[in-house]
Amino acid sequence: MRMGRxxxxxxxxxxxxxxxxxxxxxxxxxxxxELAWTIGYDPKTFDPAKVDDIDSETVRYLTAGVLLxxxxxxxxxxxxxxxxxxxxxxxxxxxxxxxxxxxxxxxxALTARDAAWSIQRVLLPAAGAPVAEEFVAPASVHVDAPxxxxxxxxxxxxxxxxxxxxxxxxxxxxxxxxxxxxxxxPFYVAEYQRSQFVRLRRNPYYGERDGSGAALPRASGVLxxxxxxxxxxxxxxxxxxxxxxxxxxxxxxxxxxxxxxxxVRDLGPSLNTEQxxxxxxxxxxxxxxxxxxxxxxxxxxxxxxxxxxxDLVRLVYLGHATPAYSFISPANADWYNRRxxxxxxxxxxxxxxxxxxxxxxxxxxxxxxxxxxxxxxxxTNAGNDARLKMATLIQQDLAAVGMQVNVVTxxxxxxxxxxxxTQDYEACxxxxxxxxxxxxxxxxxxxxxxxxxxxxxAEKTPATAWEAEIDKEMNLQATSQKDAVRKQAVDRxxxxxxxEEPFIYLVYPNVLAAISPRLAGAQPAVIEPELWWxxxxxxxxRTR
Amino acid sequence: MLIGLFRSVAxxxxxxxxxxxxxxxxxxxxxxxxxxxREMDARYGNTVRAELAQEDAQSRSLTQMLAREMGGWLxxxxxxxxxxxxxxxxLIRPRLVVTGALLLRSLLLGWALALSAALVSSTRxxxxxxWQAPSTLLLAIPTAAMATLCLLAGSGGPVxxxxxxxxxxxxxxxxxxxxxAWLEPHLLHARAQGIPMRRLLAVHLAPSIASQLGALxxxxxxxxxSALVPVEVLLDxxxxxxxxxNAAMNxxxxxxxxxxxxxxxxxxxxxxxxGQTGAWERA
Numbered sequence: 001m002r003m004g005r006x007x008x009x010x011x012x013x014x015x016x017x018x019x020x021x022x023x024x025x026x027x028x029x030x031x032x033x034e035l036a037w038t039i040g041y042d043p044k045t046f047d048p049a050k051v052d053d054i055d056s057e058t059v060r061y062l063t064a065g066v067l068l069x070x071x072x073x074x075x076x077x078x079x080x081x082x083x084x085x086x087x088x089x090x091x092x093x094x095x096x097x098x099x100x101x102x103x104x105x106x107x108x109a110l111t112a113r114d115a116a117w118s119i120q121r122v123l124l125p126a127a128g129a130p131v132a133e134e135f136v137a138p139a140s141v142h143v144d145a146p147x148x149x150x151x152x153x154x155x156x157x158x159x160x161x162x163x164x165x166x167x168x169x170x171x172x173x174x175x176x177x178x179x180x181x182x183x184x185x186p187f188y189v190a191e192y193q194r195s196q197f198v199r200l201r202r203n204p205y206y207g208e209r210d211g212s213g214a215a216l217p218r219a220s221g222v223l224x225x226x227x228x229x230x231x232x233x234x235x236x237x238x239x240x241x242x243x244x245x246x247x248x249x250x251x252x253x254x255x256x257x258x259x260x261x262x263x264v265r266d267l268g269p270s271l272n273t274e275q276x277x278x279x280x281x282x283x284x285x286x287x288x289x290x291x292x293x294x295x296x297x298x299x300x301x302x303x304x305x306x307x308x309x310x311d312l313v314r315l316v317y318l319g320h321a322t323p324a325y326s327f328i329s330p331a332n333a334d335w336y337n338r339r340x341x342x343x344x345x346x347x348x349x350x351x352x353x354x355x356x357x358x359x360x361x362x363x364x365x366x367x368x369x370x371x372x373x374x375x376x377x378x379x380t381n382a383g384n385d386a387r388l389k390m391a392t393l394i395q396q397d398l399a400a401v402g403m404q405v406n407v408v409t410x411x412x413x414x415x416x417x418x419x420x421x422t423q424d425y426e427a428c429x430x431x432x433x434x435x436x437x438x439x440x441x442x443x444x445x446x447x448x449x450x451x452x453x454x455x456x457x458a459e460k461t462p463a464t465a466w467e468a469e470i471d472k473e474m475n476l477q478a479t480s481q482k483d484a485v486r487k488q489a490v491d492r493x494x495x496x497x498x499x500e501e502p503f504i505y506l507v508y509p510n511v512l513a514a515i516s517p518r519l520a521g522a523q524p525a526v527i528e529p530e531l532w533w534x535x536x537x538x539x540x541x542r543t544r
Numbered sequence: 545m546l547i548g549l550f551r552s553v554a555x556x557x558x559x560x561x562x563x564x565x566x567x568x569x570x571x572x573x574x575x576x577x578x579x580x581x582r583e584m585d586a587r588y589g590n591t592v593r594a595e596l597a598q599e600d601a602q603s604r605s606l607t608q609m610l611a612r613e614m615g616g617w618l619x620x621x622x623x624x625x626x627x628x629x630x631x632x633x634x635l636i637r638p639r640l641v642v643t644g645a646l647l648l649r650s651l652l653l654g655w656a657l658a659l660s661a662a663l664v665s666s667t668r669x670x671x672x673x674x675w676q677a678p679s680t681l682l683l684a685i686p687t688a689a690m691a692t693l694c695l696l697a698g699s700g701g702p703v704x705x706x707x708x709x710x711x712x713x714x715x716x717x718x719x720x721x722x723x724x725a726w727l728e729p730h731l732l733h734a735r736a737q738g739i740p741m742r743r744l745l746a747v748h749l750a751p752s753i754a755s756q757l758g759a760l761x762x763x764x765x766x767x768x769x770s771a772l773v774p775v776e777v778l779l780d781x782x783x784x785x786x787x788x789x790n791a792a793m794n795x796x797x798x799x800x801x802x803x804x805x806x807x808x809x810x811x812x813x814x815x816x817x818x819g820q821t822g823a824w825e826r827a
Contacts (some may be wrong), residue, residue: 229777229780232779410575413575414575415585420584
């Protein structure tokens, strides 16, 4: 038959062409001089006052004109729209003097009235701005603009690290918020294709200049591709369609290191911690003997001593992490307690501690004084390979002291429900992302009354003497005007936490990033946004 | 025939209602419905707790929830996404276009591949293993694994994965249909008379297998829809499958309900069309 002889070749050639055509990934075209990188999801909002997710925060950071900018490298505040700023001796009045000739991206003049309106807007309960909570009592804050260049903010009480809050408040045109379309920052939102990309264009009226007097930002815009899949992010970077990747996992770091060694950076320990904790909440449905183990300091210390942190670093993070013993990372040079006396990994000490606390071995199993076998589950979130591997290694480490551990993974909503609502869990392994160096940002974790006081949330009164002491020291650091007093209080809290081990810190994952050789001006830092905190200086190198 | 069509539509409506009730029940009873990852974040804790308290008050009773969702749909309002805080329609529309294009391209390519292979192989006397093996092999690979392979290899894309899946499944049916059709007396007679192949296909073969092809088209649609979530999630296609996955992960009932209803509608519509093809032929 003719069909049988002639058709196959023709059909296959036609189909191959069709397949090739449709197999090419569709990505938005990059404009000349435009930087590009990826974000995980659609920003929930472009209204800078209502930002409550990481992707909206990215857009806010890139578009918002702020009075002060926190330099992620020097960890100091720098004036931006404000020419100068002054904090009164009692720490309750902040006066900003604006630069002259400021303009919004649409060319309209920016005055103190706009700045005052923008600050007042985030303080209004109706705005529901998360940043308002950083003022402690936002309803009692007064904002005035006595003249066109001066803004005065009066606080009802001193707030530690208040200056940095202004790094998060976008100055918008008074009475006409534009959801990022009219900004006073380096870029403005030019185009948004839901679930595909956000395109930012350079603000032509942005007043910042570099040392040589050249106008900033250097890039013509930023293209934020919305890419959920981490593998796809790596692919885009490898193909040169993305200029940087932050928060790389160790596996991807190693993979990219082999392909392009010059493009990856290990910036050392991050501010983040990975930790395990036991449920000590009286409302938990756990049997009384388990509650007794978890409230026993010797038990917690023994668990901490039995965990081989070096193995976690070597096997889980491929060497890109640092063993952790405190909630403050050594990357936070000002606040890390270098004299911390921590119970390091020591199997013999762990066994001895358990024996002294009334536990005994029967064969290969550890029993408590009443004869209950020590057996519990560690919860962690599904989809995080590093945590699952850590939990598995901890399971092996604790088996060496006779503890039988199960590892349970749950998706995040189910896990949060157990932690925050039902308290139906025994132990949990999770991480904590610290976005700020100031320990005042961790008040919600350490104050016993806080819902985020994970091991025993929302205590009416501190359950133990050491928790009461933590409350006292954290309140002291939050209100003291003397840096030395604050540092002493935070050092003391670090020591209490290390002695009592309500959180058993495991590792500080390193900050791993990939930066395209085409990208000039990058100065990676350990504080978010690690790679593009100085976006004004970033540009693409010219290629022949 | 009209009565049959009316019955099919009524059945579809009942099915949609059941889908709505089932999806609402499953999401509401899923662990973590009234929780949010942002609760763990100090910066957003208070805001999100207020949102959850409001959600809790509105979803205490399942009947109340069902009434709210159904009322919204009857008024043409699919609600507001819990995750993104925007009307569901805004999330669905751009993704519907992406998914529609993906389905159309995959179906066309899959059918073209399957039909070409089946046409060629069905006319051969000894074609069995050589033509069947690739199809069997492709069917043995789970869709997610195929998508992951494409991703790791850095070549191929969502259309190719879906088309391969559709082609592999449809080839088996098409091969059998064509093989039987070629042996029918009128086709044997036509071939013996030396009628040209183009005419043979268009005039003699196509009409005799049209109803079976219609039924197979419906099945292809179901196969494509079943592969949509893994393909879109793994290959990062901003379509309805990816939206459905995110909605499930975030217990976003309004979005999940809308996507589930759309999928159910597509499956039901293709079922009705397949059924009607047979009915038309019989008529």
